[in-house]
Amino acid sequence: MLQTLLAERFALRVHREERETDVYVLLVGSSGPKLKQAEAGAPPSANPHTAGPGERALAYVIEKEDGSRNTISRLNGARMVFEGTKVKMAELAETIGRYVERPVVDQTKLEGYYEIAMDVPRLTALVVARIAADDTASQPDTSIFASVQKLGLRLERKRVPLDFLVIDHIDRTPSDN
Numbered sequence: 001m002l003q004t005l006l007a008e009r010f011a012l013r014v015h016r017e018e019r020e021t022d023v024y025v026l027l028v029g030s031s032g033p034k035l036k037q038a039e040a041g042a043p044p045s046a047n048p049h050t051a052g053p054g055e056r057a058l059a060y061v062i063e064k065e066d067g068s069r070n071t072i073s074r075l076n077g078a079r080m081v082f083e084g085t086k087v088k089m090a091e092l093a094e095t096i097g098r099y100v101e102r103p104v105v106d107q108t109k110l111e112g113y114y115e116i117a118m119d120v121p122r123l124t125a126l127v128v129a130r131i132a133a134d135d136t137a138s139q140p141d142t143s144i145f146a147s148v149q150k151l152g153l154r155l156e157r158k159r160v161p162l163d164f165l166v167i168d169h170i171d172r173t174p175s176d177n
Contacts, residue, residue, distance in 0.1 A: 009174040014167050021162045024104045024155040026093045026148070034152035038086045038113035070095070072120065082120045086113040095120075096155070099144040105160060108153065118147040 006012040059080070060072040070084035070091075082095060089106045092114075097104040099121050121144055148155055 006170075011169060011171045011175070012167070013169045014165055017164055017166050018161045019164055020159050021103070023102050023158060023160055023162065024096075024100055025107045025158045025160070026089065026096065026104055027154050027156055028108050028110065029149060029152045029154045032152055033108070033110060034150070035110070035114040035116070038115050080120050081117060083117045085115050087116045088113060092116060096144060096148060100155070103162065104155065105162075116151070118151060120144060120147065 003012075055076055057074040058071060059074055062070040064070070064086070066086065068084070068086040070082065070087065072080060072082050075081045084091075087095075089108045089110045093104040093106040145155055
């Protein structure tokens with residue numbers, strides 16, 4: 001319905017096109033994955049606390065259809081942690097993509113769901129918008145690449161074809177109802 005509305009009111013015309021693009025590819029590391037597979041059929045945990053005990057200040061929550069959720073929290077007032085109890089590798093790649101300058105494409109060939117806990121950089125647009133302005137706690141220099149390696153995975157730069165939605169035409173002013 002929204003596509004029809006945009007096409008009718010704004011004369012929107014689009015097409016899809018495949019372009020070679022610089023990305024990071026998420027791969028299994030040389031020593032193999034160090035991931036705990038989520039138990040099949042187990043109910044999702046509301047707060048996995050897989051990154052260890054400590055005081056958490058919730059910065060961001062992604063609620064999923066199956067009732068599970070991924071969280072980004074400030075742990076012990078310092079480090080930022082991404083946690084999830086039922087995370088697919090494509091979902092992890094998308095999350096990692098928020099912290100690097102290009103898209104991340106999953107090529108791990110790992111199926112199923114995993115329990116994930118990893119440090120993430122603190123100063124990103126996604127996280128900064130949700131952190132209190134008076135927060136001055138020191139943050140260790142955390143690299144998303146090092147966090148990925150701790151999971152037994154790695155990021156590698158490649159050029160791969162990706163699908164893009166290209167806008168051919170759009171009117172600035174909508175037509176009348």
